[in-house]
Amino acid sequence: MNVLVFDIETIPDVDGIRKLHDLPAELNEFEVAEFAFQQRRASTGSDFMQLPLQRVVTISCAMRDANQFRVFSLSEPDSGEGEIIQRFFDGIERFTPKLVSWNGGGFDLPVLHYRGLIHGVSAPRYWDQGEGDYGDSRDFKWNNYISRYHNRHLDLMDLLALYQPRASARLDEMAKLMGFPGKLGMDGSAVWQAWLEGRVAEIRDYCETDVVNTYLVYLGFQRMRGEIDNAGFERECEVVREALGRVDAEHWRAYLASW
Secondary structure, eight states: OOEEEEEEEEEEOHHHHHHHHTOOTTSOHHHHHHHHHHHHHHHHSSOOOOGGGEEEEEEEEEEEOSSOEEEEEEETTTSOHHHHHHHHHHHHHHHOOEEEESSIIIIIHHHHHHHHHHHTOOOHHHHOSSOSSSTTGGGGGTSOSSSTTSSSEEEHHHHHTTTOGGGOOOHHHHHHHTTSOOOOSOOGGGHHHHHHTTOHHHHHHHHHHHHHHHHHHHHHHHHHTTSSOHHHHHHHHHHHHHHHHTSOOHHHHHHHHHO
16 A cells, blocks of 8 residues: 655645734734734643644645655745645545544644635545545544554554554654654744745745654664564665765755765
């Protein structure tokens, strides 16, 4: 089965905030977001926005199939949010990969659900739980993308913590503890400021390094559970190194240098 590791980056949905709070048109996007952050801090103590108000600006993916490993992104400014989300689910429709994420069940997928609903996205294969029109749909009753304990979507953070939120770990820390680069140059808290400054490419690059970190941790998990041995683990790490080395991009040069 093809493996697709994914991660999303989001910013406040300024248009949605305007709509919900009937804010005056003369407020700019920074001011609208600051209003929403203040509302959240007053009610929750944190400025973390509600999931339906998390606007998706990038979905980055690491794909491993029988022939190659590659990293790619679906992102602005090339595409609007609805198109980005639709293309992600179209890939699931076409390839039916095993999805792997870090906190994808707690954040990324619920955001894609809400934002996809807003934009009229279609994702029948993803939502199939054994009642679809596909020839193998019956298999999805016992192994689908939706059920927490099925394997078509593996949320590594959730599984490694045995589904206990208090036991969860940060991807950056786990990657570094395992000898991988971890996050370089940015983290999720810096995405909104980077967006305001027009640094969209940096957001995409940061998201791409996160999916590679996730894939490498996944390889370690595959070794731990006996799906690959030490030699297989080293071979797969080398596949990743070689694939990244063929891409003429500064973030991959920095990543490989750190590794």
